[in-house]
Amino acid sequence: MRIKRYRGLFIQVIVSTLFISIVALFINNLSVNLLRAGLGLNFSWLFRSAGFALAEHPLPYSPSSSYAWALFMGWLNSLKVISSSLLIATLIGFLVGFASTGTNTLLRILSKLYVTLIRQTPLLLQLMFWYFVGFLSIQGEIFSPIKGMLSLSNQGIILSGINLSPEFSSLLVGLGIFTAAYISEVVRGGINSVPIGQWEAFRSLGLSENDGLYKIIMPQALPAILPGLTSQYLNLAKNSTLAIAVGYADIYAIGDTVITQTGRAIEGFLLLLLSFLLLNLIISNLMELLNKYILTYKQR
Amino acid sequence: MTSVIRTRKLVKTFSKGLRALDEISMEVKKKEVLVVMGPSGSGKSTLIRTFNGLETFDSGELEIVGIPLHSDHNERNVREIRKRVGMVFQQFNLFPHLSILENITLAPIKVQKQNRIEAEEHAMSLLSQMGIITQARKYPSQLSGGEQQRVAIARALALKPELLLFDEPTSALDPERVGEVLDAIRSLAEKGMTMVVVTHEVGFAKEVADKVLFMDSGKVIETSTPEVFFTNAKHERSRKFLNQIGE
Known part of the structure; x- marks a missing residue:
């Protein structure tokens, strides 16, 4: 008994010592590097003018705007592409998830194929594909069902007068379709976690497949779907940094330029880390709210 | 009398060539109670589930x-049958996120377009007929197994079915809860409900059944009145089964 207790204490002491030493090593390394470069942590450069142009900026911006404003434009650009591809990914993901658990054999095979294809190829490759093959190589308008409302061309997507650049469009489509494949698997798993008896019960009452899915299966599947959905949303936000590959001015791409120009790598990366932390905290807190809402609705 | 169920040479084969249903021909007439008995794996559950399209053949x-x-399992016909045939499962299969009242009113409102009040x-x-009117606002998990199964019966009755199917309705219950569910079925x-009941409850079968259908290995071995089946079964395999369950 006594030996066991001492052994537990001993292991705890070793683990804490290791942890403290590693953290101390990092802090030491950081301050030594800063000293060697003759720098303290200093953020005053943020207010100097950036001097570079941005292709896309949701708010007024010119090369004479500050670095801080340029970074903020990047953050807004990131927010824009993340939130819109999140919507697309959710929509496609749930539809494909329903199809893969549904009774239509053709739809089941197609959704399986889609998920396999998307999950077995790298996201970077898919983004480049959508950019170079998907948008830049389009000759004229290939898809224009309603004149001026929706069209696809090498100028990107035009949706009811809003012109989306080819960079934004390819990121939107690429991230959306990539994440949707993973979301569809989360949805499928959630639906499969509902006992088969629930399907048989609503079917035996003469309910249609759609009514049953909406009224019986999904309310029970959602609690199982939400945690996986949240982590897919967080992944999408983090994957959006691949924007740099197609030349979209997201926070990471702009941060990279800023760091190169100013040489302020440590402050730059700290800001980037913080901005993503902020973004993902927003996402996970919203999802937590949704989760609470669903649980209280369930126990109503 | 008109027949409510009629089958002719019904065959269902599982992947390994095993026949779950082997040329089943049978009939259930209006207001008749048919009890289906047989050892586990004999195909009795499969048979009763084909009656509302949960199994294909x-x-x-x-x-x-x-x-x-038919074997093509015409979707429209299956839906039409399900609207007119109720089913009660071994595991109750109540909807856990809906109240008892919502469990029962869902199909009448969604399928028959009744208004909520009606x-x-x-x-x-x-x-109230099932003796559980005080539980209407509760959720399934707050009820005992026997009460849940009576809710399931009420749910099946809500569409005013012409036929009720019971798939081992008391097998998942604690012994002291079996009686209340059998009383409800009785x-x-x-009241003249046409019913098919898959069960091992011999006392219930003797008392309520008009006919007992005995199955083994996917085949109908014999169909007799309960008097004949339980005292003087025609077939050797029936007698062996009755021996095994202690009758």
């Missing part, structure tokens, strides 16, 4: 409440 003919169903009034009268029989 490979060949043969099936007619339920006057609607034909559907709830009918549901309350069914609950009172339905007395």
Whole structure:
């Protein structure tokens, strides 16, 4: 008994010592590097003018705007592409998830194929594909069902007068379709976690497949779907940094330029880390709210 | 008398060539109570589940409440049959996120387009018939197994079915809860409900069944009145089965 207790204490002491030493090593390394470069942590450069142009900026911006404003434009650009591809990914993901658990054999095979294809190829490759093959190589308008409302061309997507650049469009489509494949698997798993008896019960009452899915299966599947959905949303936000590959001015791409120009790598990366932390905290807190809402609705 | 269920040479084969249903020909007439017995794996559950399209079959003919169903499993006919045939499961299969009242009114409102008030009034009268009217606002997990199964019966009755199917309705219950569920089924029989009941409850079968159908290895071995089946079964395999369950 006594030996066991001492052994537990001993292991705890070793683990804490290791942890403290590693953290101390990092802090030491950081301050030594800063000293060697003759720098303290200093953020005053943020207010100097950036001097570079941005292709896309949701708010007024010119090369004479500050670095801080340029970074903020990047953050807004990131927010824009993340939130819109999140919507697309959710929509496609749930539809494909329903199809893969549904009774239509053709739809089941197609959704399986889609998920396999998307999950077995790298996201970077898919983004480049959508950019170079998907948008830049389009000759004229290939898809224009309603004149001026929706069209696809090498100028990107035009949706009811809003012109989306080819960079934004390819990121939107690429991230959306990539994440949707993973979301569809989360949805499928959630639906499969509902006992088969629930399907048989609503079917035996003469309910249609759609009514049953909406009224019986999904309310029970959602609690199982939400945690996986949240982590897919967080992944999408983090994957959006691949924007740099197609030349979209997201926070990471702009941060990279800023760091190169100013040489302020440590402050730059700290800001980037913080901005993503902020973004993902927003996402996970919203999802937590949704989760609470669903649980209280369930126990109503 | 008109027949509610009629099958002719119904065959269902599982992947390994095993026959779950082996040329089943049978009939259930209006107001009849048919008890289906047989050892586990004999195909009795499969048979009762083909009666509302939860199982498909490979060949043969099936007619339920006057609607034909073929091996192609015509979706429209299946839906039509399900609207007119109720089913009660071994595991109750109540909807855990809906109240008892919502469990019962869902199908009348969604399928038969009844208005809510009308559907709830009918549901309350069914609950009182089942002796559990005080539980209407509770959720399934707050009820005992016996009460849950009585809710499941009320739910099946809500569409005013012409035929009720029971798939081992008391097998998942604690022994002291079996009686209350059998009493509920018995009172339905007395009111002239046409029923098929898969069960091992010999006492219940003797008392309520008009006919006992005994199955083994996917085949109908014999169909007799309960008097004949339980005292003087025609077939050797029936007698062996009755011996095994202690009758």
